[in-house]
Ligand SMILES: Nc1ncnc2c1ncn2[C@@H]1O[C@H](COP(=O)(O)OP(=O)(O)OP(=O)(O)O)[C@@H](O)[C@H]1O
């Protein structure tokens with residue numbers, strides 16, 4: 001379904017200052033047609049603020065946003081074919097869920113009105129649609145927010161932490177829905193700090209920290225960049241760690257809940273390690289190869305004291321492995 | 328795809344119909360004349376020092392006119408501000424601007440729809456007070472002729488026309504108050520602050536009018552325009568206060584509306 005068309009989202013040098021605080025700092029983003037783009041970052045990283053600028057809700061201090069080539073700051077026409085919400089979607093509490101959707105559909109014009117019941121059905125709210133939104137639970141409002149976005153038949157969907165407040169079934173439904181929408185050709189940008197969600201859904205990610213993009217590229221490239229690691233479990237952790245520390249070719253030793261993780265120069269170094277452990281009297285319960293999860297990378301990018309210059313850490317999506325930054 | 332201001336206006340009215348404060352305002356507009364007439368029927372006295380006060384027992388036509396005089400101090404400004412001060416601020420309270428700003432209508436259209444709905448509400452409030460006051464007044468004091476401010480007697484039917492005209496013209500300063508309420512609602516983003524602010528503004532203007540040495544400002548105060556309708560109750564009609572009310576009220580309303588639109592167009596919707 002994806003034809004050659006203007007880039008769904010093109011963000012250049014985006015900055016938002018609140019007094020001395022720089023909430024969004026020189027962000028460049030490119031979201032291509034068909035992408036499910038994950039916008040990842042810890043609390044206060046500037047995800048919501050960026051999305052607000054993309055939707056034309058707040059004015060950038062500098063930089064620009066183009067949605068399919070149009071500027072949402074100039075006219076709401078730029079939001080044609082675009083839908084989404086920031087933070088928890090909000091509604092008129094004194095109107096019913098269905099009335100709220102009718103209102104939005106009226107403001108959308110066109111055929112939006114005819115999609116109300118279908119949208120309510122998709123998010124599983126048909127039964128409760130007659131009740132006042134004031135009495136809705138957080139998760140129900142979240143679902144209604146998705147329904148309100150679907151009314152617009154968007155080609156581009158911007159979702160700010162869509163899974164917050166949803167029960168496990170709701171989260172699964174949400175993931176299935178996003179996959180389905182993406183398969184039908186929709187471009188999706190979703191902000192999240194749920195790494196599992198992003199790993200499962202997204203083909204490309206940007207990781208932001210303190211308003212700056214710490215990484216942007218394909219998930220495959222990110223995985224490659226993260227490199228591989230090993231996991232060691234031993235009943236005598238202290239002794240095992242002493243061996244690890246002394247062993248040549250073993251580095252980045254970290255203790256996690258699962259066990260001790262480390263990186264190895266090559267497989268031979270791991271083989272030598274197993275012998276050294278046995279010799280030292282540290283039994284091996286498990287010694288396995290582990291792919292770094294997005295989580296590891298997330299922490300190494302968002303927590304370590306040095307964030308490399310954002311520009312340096314961006315790569316355009318082609319797997320161009322660079323050594324992972326030491327946390 | 329843009330559905331236009333009329334659609335927004337209709338939905339703003341629908342939102343007003345779903346909110347308690349609308350009924351609070353319109354209910355007060357209906358209740359005040361009833362209480363007034365009941366009190367009037369229960370006691371023989373009447374306010375002598377107010378224009379038309381002494382005719383309250385002679386003709387029901389005097390009831391709405393006396394209410395217009397009393398209501399201008401704070402009642403009608405309050406009833407107007409109740410909705411005008413809330414119609415934008417309530418979007419901030421419910422954080423709903425982000426929803427309606429990301430549909431297919433421009434911000435200025437949303438503001439226009441809100442302003443029209445506010446004016447409609449204010450018109451309804453005055454119409455309700457007028458209608459209830461007339462009906463209750465006629466029931467208690469009868470549908471009789473009334474003496475105009477220049478001392479000539481006017482027949483009941485002609486008097487009814489003049490009362491209608493007066494109510495209609497009363498809308499001019501009321502809509503100016505509504506515009507100021509809209510401005511405060513947009514700027515303060517808090518309905519209590521906007522309602523109190525609108526009321527304070529209306530009271531302060533009256534205060535200026537009674538300050539010694541500032542009497543020269545009197546004709547240009549917004550509060551004075553609430554009496555302009557009395558021009559219709561002179562024979563011949565005194566057009567001077569009527570015409571002045573038109574441009575003075577426009578001078579209050581237009582800058583307020585323009586400022587409100589500019590703030591509404593440029594503001595950040597940051598959920599704070
Ligand atoms: N209206 C505002 N006024 C002042 N500061 C603000 C405002 N909005 C956001 N900020 C600040 O900007 C920074 C980024 O906030 P933002 O809400 O974009 O973060 P986020 O990435 O969405 O976080 P979370 O994961 O908690 O939702 C924060 O430090 C926040 O305090």
Ligand SMILES: [Mg+2]
Pocket residue numbers: 047048049087160
């Ligand atoms: Mg956020």
